[in-house]
Amino acid sequence: MLKKLTFIVILIVLFKPAYEYGTKLFNDVNQYLNHNSIDISDAANELITTVSTGVSDLSSTVSKMIAIDSKSSELPTEVKSVEDLADAFYHYFSRWETNFEIHYVGSTSDIENIIDRAINEATSRDQYIEGHLADRRVEYEYGVMDAKIKVDQQYLTNPEQEKIVDEKVAQILSAVDPNTMSDFQKVKFVNDYIVKNTAYSEESSASPHSAFAVVHEGKGVCQGYALLALKMLQQLGVETKYVVGEVYTGGHAWNLVKVDGEWYHLDTTWNDPVPDRGNTISYQYFLINDAQMKLDHTWIQANYPTATNEKYAFMKQVDHAYEVNGYMYYSNVEDNNLLYRVNPQTGVSEKVTNSRAQYIVGHGDWLYFSNYSNGAYLTKIKTNGTEESILYQTEVKNLFVEDGYLFFSTPDGLKKMALE
Structure with a gap:
C-alpha cells in the first residue's frame, strides 16, 4: 500500500533597505546670460535617442540560459539515484516549468532526504535560476522501491520574460567588445548601466525581485539588481557570485566578482542613490573587500x-x-568634490583643478562640468587641467554629449551647445 506525504518549501524574497546618500548640493545664484559668441539653443523639444547598432546572435545567448548537461536534456522515464533526480529537477527548473512529475525507482527508506539533496544539488548549479525560485510544493507517493514525485514550483519570472531578458542583455552587451576590456572595465560597465537605467522601487508590474523588472521596466529591488548583474557579468566572462545576506533593515542581495584573479564585493543597489538621481553613480560599494563590506553588511x-x-x-x-x-x-567626495583624475590601473590620483565639479562629461581634449565653486555655472577645462573657463553663467546640471552637441538642464529647460 502506497503512503502519501506532502511538504512545502517557502523561499524568502529579499527586501532592500532604504538607503540615502545625502542631499544634493546646489548654490543659490543670480542667473544671467553671458553674452558671447557661443551658440546655446533650446533643446526641450528634441527627442534624444540612442540606438544600439547591431545585436548579437540571440540564439547563442538563449541557449546558454537553458543549457543543461546531456543527462538532463532528454530525461529517462525513471530516475534511479540522487544525481539523476537532481538532473531531473534542474531540467524543469531551467525551463521555468511550474508543474511536473518525476518517477524515482530505488530504496525509499530515506525518500525525503533524497529529494532534499537532489533539489539542493539542482539549485546550486545555476545561481541565476536559484535566485528566481519562489514557493515550492512537493508531494510524493511511495512504496518500498518506488516513488512518484509531483512538484508545483513557482518562480519570480517565466519563460516569456526570460526571453526578453536574454534579448535585452544581448542588445546591451552588443555595444561593447569584451575582448578589448579589462575585468575592471567590464564590472564598471555593468554597474554603471544598471545604476543609470534603474530606479529602486517595489512598484513594478513584474516581480521587483526579478532581473526582468530591472532590465525591462527600469525598476526593482536588490535581488533584481544583483541577479541582472550576475547574468550580465557572466556573459562578459567575469566570474561572479550571487550573495544573500543582511543589512540593518533585513535581507539583502549583492554580488562577488573576480577581477584579475581577486574577489571583490559589488553592491549595485547601494551604488544607486536613493531617491534616484538619473545618471549619477556612487562607487561606495564598488570592488571593496570583506573588511569594508562588513561595516554594514553581514553574510x-x-x-x-x-x-x-x-x-x-x-x-x-x-x-x-x-x-x-x-x-x-571625477568629483572627489573626500576632498570637497574638487575635480580629480585617477589611473584605474595604478590607483594614483591627482587634482586637476580647485573647482568643485559635478556632472562631468567630455569631448575631445575638453571636459565640461557644473562648477559648484562658481554658481554651478557651465565650465570647460582641458583634460590636462589648463585653460579653464566659464561658458554659461546659469546653474546647469545633467550634462551629456550626443551627436556633437553638449546638452544640459537649466531652470529654463534643456539647452544644447555645438561642440568643436
Missing part, C-alpha cells in the same frame, strides 16, 4: 570566497566619473 562568509584585496579602495572617493585616455575624471 555567511563560509559560503562564499574571501575578498581581501584593497586595490580599488580609491573608488570610494569617485563621483560623477568620466573616462577618457586611460584616466577617470
Whole structure:
C-alpha cells in the first residue's frame, strides 16, 4: 500500500533597505546670460535617442540560459539515484516549468532526504535560476522501491520574460567588445548601466525581485539588481557570485566578482542613490573587500570566497566619473568634490583643478562640468587641467554629449551647445 506525504518549501524574497546618500548640493545664484559668441539653443523639444547598432546572435545567448548537461536534456522515464533526480529537477527548473512529475525507482527508506539533496544539488548549479525560485510544493507517493514525485514550483519570472531578458542583455552587451576590456572595465560597465537605467522601487508590474523588472521596466529591488548583474557579468566572462545576506533593515542581495584573479564585493543597489538621481553613480560599494563590506553588511562568509584585496579602495572617493585616455575624471567626495583624475590601473590620483565639479562629461581634449565653486555655472577645462573657463553663467546640471552637441538642464529647460 502506497503512503502519501506532502511538504512545502517557502523561499524568502529579499527586501532592500532604504538607503540615502545625502542631499544634493546646489548654490543659490543670480542667473544671467553671458553674452558671447557661443551658440546655446533650446533643446526641450528634441527627442534624444540612442540606438544600439547591431545585436548579437540571440540564439547563442538563449541557449546558454537553458543549457543543461546531456543527462538532463532528454530525461529517462525513471530516475534511479540522487544525481539523476537532481538532473531531473534542474531540467524543469531551467525551463521555468511550474508543474511536473518525476518517477524515482530505488530504496525509499530515506525518500525525503533524497529529494532534499537532489533539489539542493539542482539549485546550486545555476545561481541565476536559484535566485528566481519562489514557493515550492512537493508531494510524493511511495512504496518500498518506488516513488512518484509531483512538484508545483513557482518562480519570480517565466519563460516569456526570460526571453526578453536574454534579448535585452544581448542588445546591451552588443555595444561593447569584451575582448578589448579589462575585468575592471567590464564590472564598471555593468554597474554603471544598471545604476543609470534603474530606479529602486517595489512598484513594478513584474516581480521587483526579478532581473526582468530591472532590465525591462527600469525598476526593482536588490535581488533584481544583483541577479541582472550576475547574468550580465557572466556573459562578459567575469566570474561572479550571487550573495544573500543582511543589512540593518533585513535581507539583502549583492554580488562577488573576480577581477584579475581577486574577489571583490559589488553592491549595485547601494551604488544607486536613493531617491534616484538619473545618471549619477556612487562607487561606495564598488570592488571593496570583506573588511569594508562588513561595516554594514553581514553574510555567511563560509559560503562564499574571501575578498581581501584593497586595490580599488580609491573608488570610494569617485563621483560623477568620466573616462577618457586611460584616466577617470571625477568629483572627489573626500576632498570637497574638487575635480580629480585617477589611473584605474595604478590607483594614483591627482587634482586637476580647485573647482568643485559635478556632472562631468567630455569631448575631445575638453571636459565640461557644473562648477559648484562658481554658481554651478557651465565650465570647460582641458583634460590636462589648463585653460579653464566659464561658458554659461546659469546653474546647469545633467550634462551629456550626443551627436556633437553638449546638452544640459537649466531652470529654463534643456539647452544644447555645438561642440568643436
